[in-house]
Amino acid sequence: MADTKIKISVVIGLVLSCIIIVVTALCFSYVEYYEFGFIRQRSTGVVDLSEVHTAGRYFLGPDREFKIFEADAHFIELNDIAVFTSDKLEVGLTVYFQYFLRKEDLPLLHAAYDIYYKDVIKTSAQDALKGATTSFNTRDMITSRAILEATLFRAVSDRIGGTCCRQNCTSFVYACPLGCKPSVTCTTDDRGLFADVRYFQLGSVRISSSVKERFMKALTLQEENDTEKLKQQAQIIRKNTTAKVKMIQNEAEEMLQQATADANYIRALSDANYTATVEKARSEGLKQVT
Template sequence: MEKNARTCILIIVGVVCVVLVVLLSISFSGVEYYQYGFPKRSSTGSVDTSKVYTAGKYAIGPDKTFKTFRAAAHVVMVDDIAIFTSDKLEVWLSCSFQYFLQPEHLALLHDTFDLQYQPILRGSGIDALKGAAPFYSTTDYIENRKMVEDALFEAIKKRLGGRCCKKGCEDSVEGCVPDCKRYDTCTIEDKGYFADVYYFQLAKVSITDDVISNNLLALTQLEDATKEGYLQEAQLVRKETEKQVNEIDNIAAEINQNATAMSELIIAKANAESRAVVENAHNMGLQLVYTELGLNSAQKASFNYLRMLRDKENVHLSVDFGSLRINTA
């Protein structure tokens, strides 16, 4: 009897141990590294959104599992979506963007969209793309792709991420996004679709041949107009250059004429002064001769007459047999 009792006790203990091991094993549930999770009660289907669980194993109870959301990037591909440009032309865009769910707002995402959030966020992103696209012309899509890409990226980012500042961004190294709304004053409408868009790629831009031809024609006409402007400007520059050259030539001629006149004046003055010096020297010499020789008036006149004849090129003076004879040719 005692042996049977011990056997029953051992059986009961064994069953309890097995039950405890089973309960303990099923009480642990895991969240993968690429997931966020909320505990979900299997019996009632209720979800506890008070805490967001990240990767790991958790003892949440045998009646609970994790309702998971993707923590990695959500990739949205958009192929050949029709949009209108600012010049009322239709083009087709292909692009992609990647968004990440905001863990601090995951409860709001769950309560608003549950697990059906992906098509809603995709559609909202495409609507933002279509809303921003008409602000740019066809030429911008061809020649200024980087500007257009940045603008479309910003539009999708604001639509899905909202306009709230990040919680605690005032104290972070990066700081807050410009013109964002303070976190403690944000309403649920300010929080967008509870996702952060980190990347955007503008891929193919498809434009009809007619639009391309018209655009090339417009560009050609613009280049022709620019060329004509340059030609006219060059003509004006040439005329202005010719005018400046003529003015410089006139100034040079005037300077040359003034220099020539001044040189002639200086030469004339120098010649006059030299003649005056010579004549003064002659007068002083004659006066000295008159004084030394003691010539009277008649002799002075004769002497002066002989000097005058001597200066004539066609007069030759000679002395013969003690007599003075004057020969003229």
């Protein structure tokens, strides 16, 4: 009988130990290095937004866990977005960009969108792209890619990131865009969608066949017009050159004729002086002889 009680006590002790181990294990929650986390109560679903937790192991108790947000890059691809240029033509754009959630604004993001912020950011980026391309014509979309990419990057960054200066202005290209507001004076509306677009890449620029034909025709007409202008300029230059050559030749001929006349005059004068001198000498000689 005593042995049975001992065995029961041992079993109960083992069961209790297992329960304690399991409960203790459940009390620990983890946040990975690529995550942010808010503490959430399991039983009620209430989320504590007072602190954003970063990577580590936390003892929260059995009724609490972490609600996780991504702390690393969010990769977005907008494929063949239809936009309009300043000359009212439709062009398809493919762009890629990477954004990061701002830790200090994560409570505001949660309050506004909860975990459903990705579609909102994607849609807002599309709207920003459509607004930014209206200042470019179709030719610029093809020939000025560097300027186009920088303009689109700034437009998407402003729409998603807002108009607040970041704490570190050197952290990425548009961390502190021209005219940004100091963080201490920013309102919730100034903070955009509470994320930073740090990288942006312009992909393909698709032009429809009909637009290509119109574009190529316009380019051809422009080239023909430029060619005709060059031909006209060349004719004018040839005429001016011919006139200048003729003028120089005339001046040279006049100078030659003038030089010839001057030479003949000098020669005739020299001959006359020579004859006069000889005759005078002869006359003097005859006087002396007589």
